[in-house]
Amino acid sequence: MVNCAALLPVIAGLFSVAQAHSRVYSLWLDGVDQGDGRSFYVRSPPTNSPIKDVTKDDIICNVNNVAVPDTLHVNASDKITFGMTSMLGVGLNSWY
Numbered sequence: 001m002v003n004c005a006a007l008l009p010v011i012a013g014l015f016s017v018a019q020a021h022s023r024v025y026s027l028w029l030d031g032v033d034q035g036d037g038r039s040f041y042v043r044s045p046p047t048n049s050p051i052k053d054v055t056k057d058d059i060i061c062n063v064n065n066v067a068v069p070d071t072l073h074v075n076a077s078d079k080i081t082f083g084m085t086s087m088l089g090v091g092l093n094s095w096y
Helices: 004-015
Strands: 022-029 032-036 080-086
Touching: none
Parallel strands: none
Antiparallel strands: 022 032, 022 080
């Protein structure tokens, strides 16, 4: 007879997906959507490919990243929620 407890990690692994390649696209402050922030208040790198040379400045903000024209004012007590897009086609809209 198969021990079900021994199979639990295998079964759980089938239902979990790592989203290592994601991009932040917007924020909510205290439940209020701040709109699509890509290239406005969120730095949007042109690629989400892995950084291969960790000795370069690309490790800080990804490749060819540029400053954005705006920022959001956040108070210490604000609840911040991030809207992210998965690059894997899984969980296309995730909120953290």
